[in-house]
Amino acid sequence: MGFRGSDFFDDDCIFQNYMARREGQENANDTLEKPLIREMMGDVSGLSVLDLGCGDARFGIELLEAGCADYLGVEGSHNMVEAAAGNLHGYPAKVVHSTIEDWPFPAGRFDLVLSRLVLHYIEDLDSLYCRIHQALKPGGRLLFSVEHPVITSTLQTAGQRTNWLVDQYFVNGPRQQHWMGGTVSKYHRTIEDYFLGLQKAGFTVEQLRESRPLRENFLHQETYERRMRIPLFLLLSGRK
Known part of the structure; x- marks a missing residue:
């Protein structure tokens, strides 16, 4: 078994590789996932x-500068928490070092719960x-992105992919991915x-998107043409 979730990024070499990748031109997060998150989020x-699994909280700074009243990040990786605390210094914001599973959610506290590319570790x-x-105020929203089930059902290999083989799509459970110099476990589930999980929990599902590329982002x-071949991310929003 590989790393699971936040402990993956507490390997210093993996953490450095990941942060370097995020700075690269045309990285998938910034060209595909982030534009849709901002569109779906609105004002x-x-x-x-x-923000569940807030990483280094750079996105939290964008939200604060866009006018959100306060920001709380929950992050399980010590390396990420240190980076987030430095980035959030001087802002009306806080980051908590905890796994999402262990954090005690307060009742009726938030207008928006956000999670970007984290829930596939749960x-x-x-x-x-x-x-x-239960942590949302009445009318509050959950907005999240995950790796698309087409991706999590595909055999995970190192290097740039040239083809995809969807296999055992309806078999839920952990799948191993070789990524950033390590092996990490992610949970595959279907769209x-x-x-249906959102509906069962009481949410009204408002949007479902599949990270269709826009040429102007590349x-x-x-x-752009390579990203048009297959959806990398699934995004959903639900309202309480």
Whole structure:
């Protein structure tokens, strides 16, 4: 078995590789996932925001500068928490060092719960949906992104992929990925599972998106065309 979730990024070599990748031009997070998150999120003015698996919290700074009232990040990786604390210094914000599974969610506290590319590390997602639901104010929203089930059902290999083989799509559970110089375990589930889990927890599902590339987000036509081949990310939003 490989690393699971936050402990993956507490390997210093993996952490450094990941941070370097995020700085690269045309990285998938910034060209595919982030533009959709911002579009689906809309105006955050005056909102109290909880960010589950906040990483280095650079996105939290963007939300604060866009007018959110306060920001709380929950992050399990010590390396990420240190980076987040430095980035958030001087802002009305806080980062807590805890796994998502162990953090005690307060009731009726947040207007928006956000999680970017983290929930595919969670084994018992249905229980987490319920805990998030009770932590939201009436009318509050959950917005999250995960690796697309087409990706988590595909054999994970190192290097740039040139083809994808979807296999055992309806078999939920951990899949191993060789990534950033290490092996990490992610949980595969279907689009249907993500959608029905939200409904079961009491959410009204408002949006479902699949990170379709937009040409204006890419410097190079070749990268754009490669990203058009397969969806990398699934994004969902639900309202309490």
